[in-house]
Amino acid sequence: MRVLVVEDDNDLRYAVAAALRGAGLAVDEAADLPAADEALFVTGYDCAVFDRMLPSGDAVPYVRGLRRSGRTVPVLFLTARDTVTDRVEGFASGGDDYLVKPFAVPELVARVQCLCRRAGAVRPPVCRFADLEIDTARRQVRRAGVLLLLTGKEFAVLEALAARPDQAVPRAQLIEKCWDEMAEPNSNVVEVLVSQLRRKLGNPPLIHTVRGVGYRLTAARTT
Structure with a gap:
């Protein structure tokens, strides 16, 4: 299963990618929305993990645009924005999960694995x-x-x-x-x-x- 991690904090992005690779997932990395857009254009992913506030803008409108274009890749928002309004906005944009920083790495890995399974063909557990x-x-x-x-x-x-x-x-x-x-x-x-x-x-x-x-x-x- 292949995952895209979009996060502008280099240390955090490396840590998240390392944890996911340690769980056996293939991981590509992007530091901003243009790089993420290019990666999503050329590669099919089972899940994408987006930080919300990136140098190139809020990932929420970007994900909303993905959904309008028919892209169905499961999305997990990983962000410090933790109000109810923020979470609702994330789900309303087409996000499939929302995890607030700081977070437990094992929980992040479990949530990503769950979304990856959901992305594949429906198979028995x-x-x-x-x-x-x-x-x-x-x-x-x-x-x-x-x-x-x-x-x-x-x-x-x-x-x-x-x-x-x-x-x-x-x-x-x-x-x-x-x-x-x-x-x-x-x-x-x-x-x-x-x-x-x-x-x-x-x-x-x-x-x-x-x-x-x-x-x-x-x-x-x-x-």
């Missing part, structure tokens, strides 16, 4: 494939009833593959969905992570390579 169970709400994975300890990035890749079972998911789509703009497209980050994930999932293998394309989550043997 627990996905089952063969003897694999993926709990997207608790971010837990079990195989044959045994809890597996996955990193945030490993969970993100497995979730992306499970969203399209028995279908080949291109490597480029995994990078776009699970890594942020800091990832090098020509590096072997996907191959390394899939190898780690396969070891943790055990046998019989569920993740298969589709040569020249990417990977497929399937219980069937492939050639």
Whole structure:
């Protein structure tokens, strides 16, 4: 899942981005509305986190404009403006959530994850494939009833593959969905992570390579 964080305070933006990356989300950053507008134009996001008061203006009218243009990306306002009027204005503009500074980082991460799940295709909170169970709400994975300890990035890749079972998911789509703009497209980050994930999932293998394309989550043997 990929998130855009729009915040002009560099330290806070870095901290928020680091926390979200630590939870396995791909994160792009923007310091103002023009940069956010460019990012939203070229990339599909599962959630956008907006500080309200940016050097280029209040994010509320900007989000209102997004909604009028038909853009449905879930938006969380992260702001020091904490009156009831401020919160109502945020929701009325098309915001999906509103978190007041100062905030608890685990709560922010949980709220963003919730909005990301809402943005995706409607899927059951627990996905089952063969003897694999993926709990997207608790971010837990079990195989044959045994809890597996996955990193945030490993969970993100497995979730992306499970969203399209028995279908080949291109490597480029995994990078776009699970890594942020800091990832090098020509590096072997996907191959390394899939190898780690396969070891943790055990046998019989569920993740298969589709040569020249990417990977497929399937219980069937492939050639």
